[in-house]
Amino acid sequence: MKTTLLFLSFLLFxxxxxxxxxxxxxxxxxxxxxxxxxxxxxxxxxRVSTALxxxxxxxxxxxxQSSLWTLQxxxxxxxxxxxxxxxxxxxxxxxELGNTYKFVYCVDNVGCRxxxxxxxxxxGPLTILNDPLQVVFVKAEGSQIKKITHG
Numbered sequence: 001m002k003t004t005l006l007f008l009s010f011l012l013f014x015x016x017x018x019x020x021x022x023x024x025x026x027x028x029x030x031x032x033x034x035x036x037x038x039x040x041x042x043x044x045x046x047r048v049s050t051a052l053x054x055x056x057x058x059x060x061x062x063x064x065q066s067s068l069w070t071l072q073x074x075x076x077x078x079x080x081x082x083x084x085x086x087x088x089x090x091x092x093x094x095x096e097l098g099n100t101y102k103f104v105y106c107v108d109n110v111g112c113r114x115x116x117x118x119x120x121x122x123x124g125p126l127t128i129l130n131d132p133l134q135v136v137f138v139k140a141e142g143s144q145i146k147k148i149t150h151g
Contacts, residue, residue, distance in 0.1 A: 031091050032099045033137040048101070052089045053082060071105055076115060076126035089115075094134050102132035 028047040070080030114132035117124030
């Protein structure tokens, strides 16, 4: 599958993470941009396999619903509430070669399912399926991400 390059300015997502309690010396790898820099939200580094709230940015004002990702059936939609099932989204490494990642939706006792587009009537809504969308993160000029640190 051809790697899809998504710019953060077009991806229009903000990530909100919570700290994970991990054993000393047992840390999760950080999510890296195409230049090898760690992605951060405020002071926290975004790490792979960490529960996330994913929020779509630049939503028109006439859309009165939450812009937080949620799941309706097999479709990824907006309108979620913080907590509950919204924090079941994660970023996982797609390939050890390069900095390619994928989005997954995880449920306890079931495991994680890949998120990718399902082409239906010429459009590709995001769904839970077996063929993940590969993404590469690129720092966008003027992005709302607070900072990306150099490793």
